Amino acid sequence: MTTISAGIDVGTGAIKAVVFESRGEDTQWLARRNFKIRQRDPLKLARTAFDEMLDETDLSEDQVHYVATTGGGENVPFATGHFYSMTSHARGAIYLESEARSVLDIGALHGRAVKIDGRGKVLAYRMTSQCASGSGQFLENIARYLGIAQSEIGSLSLQGDDPETVSSICAVLAETDVINMVSRGITAPNILRGIHLSMAGRLAKLLRVVKADDGIVFLSGGLALDEGLRGALNDSMTKMKLKIDAKSHPDSAFSGAIGAAVWGAYRYHKLLEQGVLEKAS
């Protein structure tokens, strides 16, 4: 039978949503949305994303068997159930890259390293702490200050040949550090590369802590597509003697939403079997 499930990932920076159709192992995308939150109410935005996808797929709400939320989406009123980010990113990673044995989710404010097995089971994980130093948000602010578009960050950073390290552990003070660097004539590529390296160092450390030591590390989240960060990560991992390979996928940003949708479909069947579908949450 065909199961329709939706995954909605409510992040701090953006909302990602997908609708999936699955027939056993066979799954296919029906629709997707990625909305920056900016100044809007995330819950309303989630609804908008869901409605737009229903529109696009010509489905009605009750034709969707399971709406799974993830990220900060516990309070989404139309959800059937909720999976926590690392659970869904793990599954999403396996979906997009079956060889992945760990996931690095790099979002607007948090970084998370998750060690997984071939079935997408979470074995160990670690998050960055409460302090937002070296987050996606920080990078975004700096890029704006330097007058660099988000899509240019990566390629510029790769040109950095003499990276300048950011000394402050605080993201706010680091901003001043960066201004200081500009005043000393450090070039944008070197500044960006410095930031990337310091972020990468932190992220690689997370990977080491979860003892991710073989296979592929799948990059998910908004910064997964930043090739500068990817390069810096590979460098940092080599330096830390981590023999793993960082890979991302054009749909990396959606991996949380995908994972939630896949788990949603799975849970739907399980609950059907158990005959408890009514109280699915």
Next chain:
Amino acid sequence: MSKESEVVKESSMLMQKEMIADNYEALTSTAESGRKVASTFVPGNLNELIMCFGMLNNLPEINAIQNGMRKKSGAMIMDAERNGHSEDVCTYVKADIGQMSKGNIAPNGKPMPAPDLLLLSYTGCFTFMKWFELLRHEHGCETVMLQVPYTGDGVITDNMRSYVIKQLKEEVIPAMERVSGVKFDIDRLRENLRRSAEAEDNLVWVLESAKNVRSPIDAYFGGVYYIGPIFTAFRGTREAIDYYRVLRGEIEQRIEQQLGPVTPEDDMEEERYRLVVEGPPNWTSFRDFWKMFYDEGAVVVASTYTKVGGVYDQGFRHDPDHPLESLAEYCLGCYTNRNLPNRVDMLVNYVNDFQADGLLVNSIKSCNSFSAGQLMMMQQVEKRSGKPAAFIETDLVDPRYFSAANVKNRLESYFQMIEQKRSRIEAA
């Protein structure tokens, strides 16, 4: 500067260098010598007792300091953190554990033997207890605990003293006998204690020499070198006696020649500020840190860090006539085993007796034993001495927590503040 003093200056330093090198040599050649190694901590370290059993004394704090000064500690700490040790705990512990996992190489480049005995002198610091539990957890060495009760009311009670002595007699000494195969000989201990006391006299003289206005020593940055032998594996040895005799001679000469303290660059030109410092130094940027002082003409005339491994300037001496009692008294009296009112008294007296311009607190992130309460101590000292105080925050061996710009900003502001105050007093 005269040629002569240059030569003399170097002789105590060379002596010390040689002593340390010899000790590491002995530690790293136990495979050949068959000697046993006891690891223990600087506060409450029972070197005289360890020597009675022909054992070598290995101090993990000192190893961490060495690694800090060689800028190796950062990587070791990260290594330990990766293995699940928290960012929040003492970095000495993590540097030590990191050193182990990196092959446990001594500063002389040779592998350090696993200790035969962990002598857990639980004196003045909670972390000690878990530190050795962690080492035992990873290496499974024999461990013996010596609990030194905290002098919460500022006095050493009979119950405390007899508890320590009892542990020495019934647990520590038997464990040492077992590990070393040597029978305990109290006369040997008395002999060692006699030597300790002799060296201690000269150490106290050296530290007090800073009472001279135009102090011949820096009692913090220089002080950490002066306390080296007596706080580590040399208390109770012949070498320590010789070292302190030579050191005293050198300083007598400096006083005569009206010289200021030795610094890494040159003798200090002018003594502009006299400070008392509370708290351990930072080791990863020790030189840069020191430079911030001598560049501005600031001399530290007294410090509490030079009392962590034993407080001698208040009259205590190791006493060959009461060997175990005096070991107990020694442990109970270490600086961080004293209650806060007592620590404040010491600081106020230092500010007054050494004619200091004020108190500087270097608060160490790692060390709750030192740091918890320092802000209040500072307020009390300010109030009681009438001298201004300043507060900086660094860490022992974690380079991530030494922010040079920050520390410099504060020190500069502090010195300018003292200066301004002074000009005002002069004007009045």
Next chain:
Amino acid sequence: MKCYIGIDLGSTTTKAVIVDEGGEALGHGITNSRSNYDTASKVAKMEAVISTRLTLFRQRLKCTPELKDDTSQLLTELERCFRLELFLEQLEELHRACANNAGTVSTVDDRDALREALEEIFQSLAQKLESLFAPGVARKSNFFRDLAGSAYMQASEEVAKQTGLSFDALLNVYDKSIIQVESRPPSANLDEKFLAALDRVTEETGFDRERVRKPVQDALKEDIEECYTVGTGYGRVRLPFPKEHIRSEILCHGLGAHLMYPGTRTVLDIGGQDTKGIQVDDTGIVANFQMNDRCAAGCGRYLGYIADEMNMGLHELGPMAMKSTRTVRINSTCTVFAGAELRDRLALGEKREDIIAGLHRAIVLRAMSIISRSGGVSNEFTFTGGVAKNEAAVKELRKLVVENYGDVTINIDPDSIYTGALGAAEFARRSGTQASLATGGNPS
């Protein structure tokens, strides 16, 4: 006339104060800090010179019997028009820079469409800015970056919607250009602009041009001789000054507060990324101080992040918080998480003004801790720094000071943001007059 200058290069704003030989403040200037420290201090100095000139006009006008009564109106108008002149010039520069940079944007294929869009944006920008400088209009900020920036955002959002061009690309052009414009040193011919502004004033208001022109020209003729400059603030070590011209910001703030209110014993300064608690004695000498370090939680930038998150001007936050009826308790004041916290709370159904009020309280609580650490509050208490402009912060502070330290006099000067620069200027004056004494100069 002999002038002494203090420059406070802060993390968010750069301030300059000019004092005369007697220590009287003649003028002050402010600009946003930027990566080019040299330019930042030049601009701040220029602003201070402008304000000094205005002071001089005031003096002249007061002596011109027929204009005496109109002095303040005239000065307000003159300043307004003068600023407009400056802004239009900068806008022109920005326009040029944007046009140039349009060619370098990699994310847009149709460069011509981009250029066209820019033309449209700048047209509406010029109008908007001119209307912002119309008589009697309150502005969000006086910094070109802020005013042009928010107008540009608005205009480009609309243009993006109409043309289908990417908003991010337009934003990017602006980001690239503003940093170039900001790094250029200010143009030198202030006199010309004053005269042009004067023309505009007389045109718009009907003052007799000839009669006004004379005192203005007289004032412009007065030579402002820069005798000694002292730098302070976060960026002081990078100022192109010799060491003896640099003072710690703690001392400058202490002295500055003392000069403003000689009875001051405790000073609180909340700046962009630091908060300082300072105790001074009866001569303005610092007796004790504390400041935050390593973590910028609860400093001025925090409000900046919140304002950005809400798409509001900094000066609008205070009034919004004042509307609160119930304070929400906020425990984390990490600046970077501020936005997330705000969103979290909104999602929980709390009201905006209540949350904002809670955020203000959180900042002030942190400041109270720092003061407490420096030795508490003694009478009199002076609050300085950019955040002192925020009424909600001031209200919370007053409340907490009274609750914790009883009835003390609380001083807040509208110009308190210049406290550090004022202290620096006084240091400059002391050094300068001493130096001239030493070299046999005549200090009168």
Next chain:
Amino acid sequence: MAVKDIIERCTELYRDLEFNAAKRWKAAGSDRKVMGYMPVYVPEEIIHAAGMMPLGIVGGGDQMEVIHGDAYYQSYICRIPRSTIELGVTGKLDFLDGILFPSICDVIRNLSGMWKMMRPDMYVQYFDVPQNFADGIGGEYYVKELEHLRDEFSALAGRPVGDDAINRSIALYNERRRLVREIYDFRSEAPWKAPTAEVHLLMRAGLVIPVEEHIRMMQGYLAAAREEDRPVRDCCRVVINGSFCEQPPLNLIKTIEMAGCYVVDDDYMLGNRWLLEDLATDGNPLEVLADAFLHHSADTAAKYCPRKEDVGRFLLQSVKDTKAEGVIFSAPSFCDPALLERPMLADRMSEHGIPHISFKYAENSGQMQPIREQAGTFADTLKLWS
């Protein structure tokens, strides 16, 4: 009383930073005295026998705005001492007749000295406990320390505190310990019936009300909670470890349960169940207390473990007894004892194949999102894959 009412009363006590219940108790008799103490354990029996009320102080929680406390503590020191200082500076503890600082870590140890300087007029006692567990060594030392305490309390009370009185108090505290054990057992059997937030509040209430009242309160709760019909949720079973001193905010405890974890054992408010078994009520009471402390007391990171193989034994036992599926190490930020111990305990758990995670908190943590996410992922994993 219904569960709701009891919990409401507990919540009120929990929020009351003025300690009105203790003040009321004190006001009811002119010779009544209140003796404050810091976590984790003090021999309350001796205090009680001296006619005093022991008052447990666990900081200011997330309700208190700390203004002066930060003037006493650097940012890298845990929260509880600074909010306790705040309580002191703002006069909220002025009604105490004395305060005990038990040996648990250097922070509380040093706080004893700070208190001495801050309140030279108050009875302030640092209370050291043995880390040597031999009767003839640590035991002897401890009995003498207890004697010292008893003599001091006698002096304070103005009358000798006799063995009989202490024995009577021991009997009363035996009753309390029995009830505490019963509540924990009840929760472990039916965690949906006794949410951890409730159990926590109930245990916390015991710190600030007379023991007799606490006993009645717990009896009432047990009776009412057994009757209560609450839905069973799809949750996994976890043991919490590391929270024996500074307590997490109530929201954090709720967050853990909401994220899908039933807490079936924890070390919150460990003082209430420090001594594990009933104590003899007919012996030399100080020796009985010492014996219980040395040989039958709960385990925390603040204790020395003489044998390597015994590290973590207590926690393992608890996991086994409560049939827990995993362990959450949840420690206060900057808490030396808990954080230094954690790697050893974590290794033990791994050796026995017990899944575990860890995070840190502060008593005033505001952001629950990271906690929710970590506990939630843990629960997801246990649920999806078991």
